[in-house]
Amino acid sequence: EVQLVESGGGLVQPGGSLRLSCAASGFPFSDYWMHWVRQVPGKGLVWVSRIDSDGSSTSDADPVRGRFTISRDNAKSTLYLQMNNLRVEDTAVYYCVRPSRVGASVRSYYYYGMDVWGQGTTVTVSS
């Protein structure tokens, strides 16, 4: 069974740090780009970061650039999100997501849908 399981969320003060982890199983993790997507409770989905298959290339959304770092350990089939200098507005459920080319019109990760989602881990930034 294809599965993503996030962990590492919790309560942290503004300016603090957290590292989220996502354990992948049931598929060849090292073959896939991976994303982090977040959702403020009651609000919409927002893309946060992505990493390519071997970890050599990453990109981040403007609100987190310079504060968050996405990384991966393919030997452990694990995705990470290091979050530094956290702000109140970073409070959200964070999802680990695997894209898939199933149904895509072009064979490029920029055209792929977000196929597999973890259950999410909650990050609360508050004093």
Add this chain to the structure above:
Amino acid sequence: QSVLTQPPSVSGAPGQRVTISCTGSASNIGAGYDVHWYLQVPGTAPRILISGNNNRRSGVPDRFSGSKSGTSASLAISGLQTEDEADYYCQSYDTSLSAWVFGGGTKLTVL
């Protein structure tokens, strides 16, 4: 303010047909990037319904269909059922932002 614009809510009676629009721009949908649709029951993770504009994913009833034209896309749901009540999101890629982008979400109510 989401890059892709969806109506906040739509509603319909059981058995009726509803459509949810997703309006983008020349740097995302209009640039040819695929549009994908997700369903989310509150308190659970999203799941993909439609990928590549109009391809239903495994297990998705044929009551759900997607389309794309110009800078917009639509999700149509026919034969509404009470279990269709959920939040629906569209998603694409934006080349100007170099970012994957979502619509703000549409809450479907089955009256």
